[in-house]
Amino acid sequence: MGVLTDPKPRVKPRNAAGGQAHPSGDPRFKLIDRTLKRFSYQQDALIEVLHTAQEAFGFLEDDLLVYVAHQLKLPLSWVYGVATFYHFFSLAPQGEHSCIICMGTACYVKRAAEIVSALQAEFGVEAGNTTADGKLSLNTARCLGSCGLAPVLVMDGDVVARQTPEEALARVRELLLGAARTPEAMSELTPLSATEA
Amino acid sequence: MNRADLAAMAQREQDRQDAFRCRVLCCASTPCLSSGGTAVREAIEKAIKDGDLDADVQVVSTGCMGPCSRGPVVTLKMRGAEDVVYEQVTPEAATRIIQEHVAKNEPVKEFVFPNDAPFFAKQHKVVLANSGQIDPESLEDYVARGGYTALAHVLREMKPDEVCESITRSGLRGRGGAGYPTGIKWDLVRKSQSDKKYVVANGDEGDPGAYMDRSLMESDPHRILEGMAIAGYAVGAEQGFIYVRGEYPVAAKRLERAIRAAERRGLLGSRMVDSQFNFRIDIRIGAGAFVCGEETALMASIMGKRGQPVPRPPYPSQSGLWGKPTLINNVETFGSIAPIILNKAEWFAAIGTDKSKGTKIFALAGDVNTTGLIEVPMGITLREIVYDIGGGIPDDRAFKAVQTGGPSGGCIPAQYLDTPVDYESLRALGSIVGSGGLIIMDERSCMVDVAKFFLDFCADESCGKCAPCRVGTVQIYKLLDKITRGAATLADLETLRELCVMVQETSLCGLGQNAPNPVVSTLRYFYDEYEAHIRKHKCAAGVCALNEKPMSPAVVAPPRPKRKVARLDELEAV
Numbered sequence: 001m002g003v004l005t006d007p008k009p010r011v012k013p014r015n016a017a018g019g020q021a022h023p024s025g026d027p028r029f030k031l032i033d034r035t036l037k038r039f040s041y042q043q044d045a046l047i048e049v050l051h052t053a054q055e056a057f058g059f060l061e062d063d064l065l066v067y068v069a070h071q072l073k074l075p076l077s078w079v080y081g082v083a084t085f086y087h088f089f090s091l092a093p094q095g096e097h098s099c100i101i102c103m104g105t106a107c108y109v110k111r112a113a114e115i116v117s118a119l120q121a122e123f124g125v126e127a128g129n130t131t132a133d134g135k136l137s138l139n140t141a142r143c144l145g146s147c148g149l150a151p152v153l154v155m156d157g158d159v160v161a162r163q164t165p166e167e168a169l170a171r172v173r174e175l176l177l178g179a180a181r182t183p184e185a186m187s188e189l190t191p192l193s194a195t196e197a
Numbered sequence: 198m199n200r201a202d203l204a205a206m207a208q209r210e211q212d213r214q215d216a217f218r219c220r221v222l223c224c225a226s227t228p229c230l231s232s233g234g235t236a237v238r239e240a241i242e243k244a245i246k247d248g249d250l251d252a253d254v255q256v257v258s259t260g261c262m263g264p265c266s267r268g269p270v271v272t273l274k275m276r277g278a279e280d281v282v283y284e285q286v287t288p289e290a291a292t293r294i295i296q297e298h299v300a301k302n303e304p305v306k307e308f309v310f311p312n313d314a315p316f317f318a319k320q321h322k323v324v325l326a327n328s329g330q331i332d333p334e335s336l337e338d339y340v341a342r343g344g345y346t347a348l349a350h351v352l353r354e355m356k357p358d359e360v361c362e363s364i365t366r367s368g369l370r371g372r373g374g375a376g377y378p379t380g381i382k383w384d385l386v387r388k389s390q391s392d393k394k395y396v397v398a399n400g401d402e403g404d405p406g407a408y409m410d411r412s413l414m415e416s417d418p419h420r421i422l423e424g425m426a427i428a429g430y431a432v433g434a435e436q437g438f439i440y441v442r443g444e445y446p447v448a449a450k451r452l453e454r455a456i457r458a459a460e461r462r463g464l465l466g467s468r469m470v471d472s473q474f475n476f477r478i479d480i481r482i483g484a485g486a487f488v489c490g491e492e493t494a495l496m497a498s499i500m501g502k503r504g505q506p507v508p509r510p511p512y513p514s515q516s517g518l519w520g521k522p523t524l525i526n527n528v529e530t531f532g533s534i535a536p537i538i539l540n541k542a543e544w545f546a547a548i549g550t551d552k553s554k555g556t557k558i559f560a561l562a563g564d565v566n567t568t569g570l571i572e573v574p575m576g577i578t579l580r581e582i583v584y585d586i587g588g589g590i591p592d593d594r595a596f597k598a599v600q601t602g603g604p605s606g607g608c609i610p611a612q613y614l615d616t617p618v619d620y621e622s623l624r625a626l627g628s629i630v631g632s633g634g635l636i637i638m639d640e641r642s643c644m645v646d647v648a649k650f651f652l653d654f655c656a657d658e659s660c661g662k663c664a665p666c667r668v669g670t671v672q673i674y675k676l677l678d679k680i681t682r683g684a685a686t687l688a689d690l691e692t693l694r695e696l697c698v699m700v701q702e703t704s705l706c707g708l709g710q711n712a713p714n715p716v717v718s719t720l721r722y723f724y725d726e727y728e729a730h731i732r733k734h735k736c737a738a739g740v741c742a743l744n745e746k747p748m749s750p751a752v753v754a755p756p757r758p759k760r761k762v763a764r765l766d767e768l769e770a771v
Contacts, residue, residue, distance in 0.1 A: 046501035047484055051443075085503040085660075086484030088443045104405035105600060105636045106562035108650050142487065142654070144444060145408030147562035147634075148228045148265025148569050159231040 028056040059090045095130040095137035100154040104143030112151040118165035198463040199471035200349045210341035217255040222272040225258035229268035237269045240288035244295035260416020262329030265569035284310040315585035323556045324532040325572045328416035336458040339419040347538035348423050352472040360431035367542035368554030373527030374631045376620040385514040386432040389522035394434035397525040400441045403487035404603025407634030409558040410528050414448035418455035424531030429476040437478040443485045487658035491706045492525045505662045506706035549575030553619035563637040580614040594639040602631025604651045605711030607718025627718040643738035644723040648715045649677040655712035666709030669700035683743035
């Protein structure tokens, strides 16, 4: 039986020392190798390995997928199929800051869609994409499970509750400004704060 | 660790807790933390330090206490007095609570959430009994409240078939949505012959608007592990998996810690609780796919593949993970097991209605005064949930509908508010209990728009394996979009109905079969609204744009001859 129909756990784990390390010598690959070892190079650990890879690198670039496919002895198409099937995996780099708007039912009923369109208009980026300058990734989520606080936003990992479109806009502006500490970046961002006034 | 050790551990922890004159429980779940829970806890600790009360008072971070919209919530347990719950606590209020209530025994009345308020009084906590009462990261705390005694009892006193029989007698039904009798499922797996079997806990709570599973996993992880271990013993499995949704990193972390703590104490793993039984539990993290809530898709995901469902039969009880018999239950179902064993099946069967026994956790959200997590006996009416527990609709606006069951459920209008909440009654209304999300909508919600929202969701989440779901959901969405844009004709409503039936009858898995439910139920109860959109170009809620016109009749193709779609039961009759 081919590998596609029968991804059974391999009985004999590959000799760790024998597995080829990534030629770039990037230490982040060690994290992936550790997960691979933890699961004894079993092919059904693919999702766990991809989780580790995304955590280490921020997103799954082609090179990473090739590496994982090679290590697990899976066809690249298989790995690519899994990576693109799940929403959690991102094949493109994320912006410096992230803003996720929850679009679960409770948030939707409390008009989260208005927040999305306000942010899209303000920053000129469609939800699911990153601004051209790579500063902000705007995303929507299916439900963050904080329905009691609807509508909910997550900014750089912090949950922000009960937002109006105006509050959300102000928050995101603050987020972008807060990070830009260098003088040239500050001057670059002045127009933003000017529009706020 | 054996039963005596377990009892000794419980006693030690109980004594330790009793030594404190007062215990301050701070809710540390996501909703309370994002409304300022961290600052409250810091204020409490500072006040205790300033008041020199260290030896007297213990501060504990707990899981969810329930009234999420009233957070941050703090519970005060004074020795020899009833618990006092404080709501919407600010750091200043926290300082006062310590200075006045703890030090001088004068409750800070403005912030007290009365214990006899309907929010608490109408609830019946079985699965959530420990939520908000214990530190989820402390095994001792769980054991002090009777944790793992059910497991120890089962391993020592009961045979596997007796466990299955006991669960069957309790009348417990699957809490993930379908409501299949749990005991019968266990027995099927127990009777399957195989060298290896698996137990899977489904914690892939994908329904938007539902967060019971997250809360349970975060607030009381050991309870799920105990339920799974009992299930493992009953069906003869030695390996369990908990599939946790990728969006719930805190839940995964707490479960991981709980597993490690239990293994260290010999309550899980090989020869657990001094018996011959071995049971391991591993965590698998989902990666964001709604379809993985479907059992065959979930198992594909555990095996590292794309989460695409496969036709049943064979059912997982015969051929599941790696082709072996697999028991798969929702985490809430596993959460109900230990109380059933401890209090006997008859006790559980006495709660609820004739066919739906026990209690169910619901996530109450939307346009209602008190949102949060509630556990109620089956058979309670929707009116009691909305108006008593939830405290009614904000600003006295009119109640319009309650959406149950997420994208697979339907909308129930005001005239059915007195319907008892159980599996059969909700199904008769064209909705389902589902995993337990209850979204209350007032007059500002447009039902066509709500149906469109769910179809957008389903079209996006369809795995793409079967055509009715992949293509049908998109087409239904387009029709609904056409209605909200004002470009639809009455003929489109007919097409919509026809399409819904087809997608329901021909899709491969539950996602597609149930995807049209929001449309079907809103067409059934809110047909006027659909008609008003089309005929009068009016959206009563003012949500839809309706800025387009239907094409003139000359441009529209003549209506197709009506084609009857054969229903499945008719086909079978042939």
